[in-house]
Amino acid sequence: MRTDLKELCKSLRIAYVANVYEQIDFTNPEQYLQDLFCEEIRLREQAKSMRLIKKARFLDKKSLHDYEWTEQIRFPVQLTREDLCSLQFIEKKQNVVLVGSPGTGKTHLATGLGRKACEEGYEVRFYRVAHLVEELESALRINRLSAFRKRLEKVDLVILDEIGYLPFSKEGAELLFQLISEFYEQKSLIITSNLEFSQWNRIFTDSRLTAALVDRLIHHAHILSFHGESYRLANALSKRK
The missing domain is CATH 3.40.50.300 (P-loop containing nucleotide triphosphate hydrolases)
Structure with missing residues (x-):
């Protein structure tokens, strides 16, 4: 299942969901999806910052x-x-x-x-x-x-x-x-x-x-x-x- 999820995320160009979905607290479906996607966005921004810092020299x-x-x-x-x-x-x-x-x-x-x-x-x-x-x-x-x-x-x-x-x-x-x-x-x-x-x-x-x-x-x-x-x-x- 985990491998299938990673492949799906790769197809959708979702970089981090497959690695963090088990770490997100679940109260209800809407809350879970919102927190999961917020974490995806946070990790993307973090990775972008690191790339920019490296390029800055x-x-x-x-x-x-x-x-x-x-x-x-x-x-x-x-x-x-x-x-x-x-x-x-x-x-x-x-x-x-x-x-x-x-x-x-x-x-x-x-x-x-x-x-x-x-x-x-x-x-x-x-x-x-x-x-x-x-x-x-x-x-x-x-x-x-x-x-x-x-x-x-x-x-x-x-x-x-x-x-x-x-x-x-x-x-x-x-x-x-x-x-x-x-x-x-x-x-x-x-x-x-x-x-x-x-x-x-x-x-x-x-x-x-x-x-x-x-x-x-x-x-x-x-x-x-x-x-x-x-x-x-x-x-x-x-x-x-």
């Missing part, structure tokens, strides 16, 4: 659940913590820019927001910016740049981590600028940087390109600034005591 498993919110994070007046975590900025195709010293929690927050977005069904990609520029330069050399861009067409949120840690070549800066220009008002970005916008000329050697890039990023953006000492440094020093 996060560097670790950090989430909003273990994020430490402190007074070192300065929010813009039009945005609250609750607004940010609701992910409304993705629906509105707005950007979030996290600026501050290394080790103050920017990447953790960006990853946590990205992971929650996956859990809510959004398509996300996470890139260390230096690695992204390398991928763009490589795609250009082998004439695969259009294919690379096409893979990002259906993505809702792109996380660009660590802008400012390494300078780019002129070609790399131009490729990144073109990509971000294509994202403008089409999808949301979360960007982390250790540099204020006025210092971005250090990494984008063309001042006109830098001004145009910053203009696109901040037009529909929420800018959060991170202050204080590095969590990693403070943790390392505390372990020495």
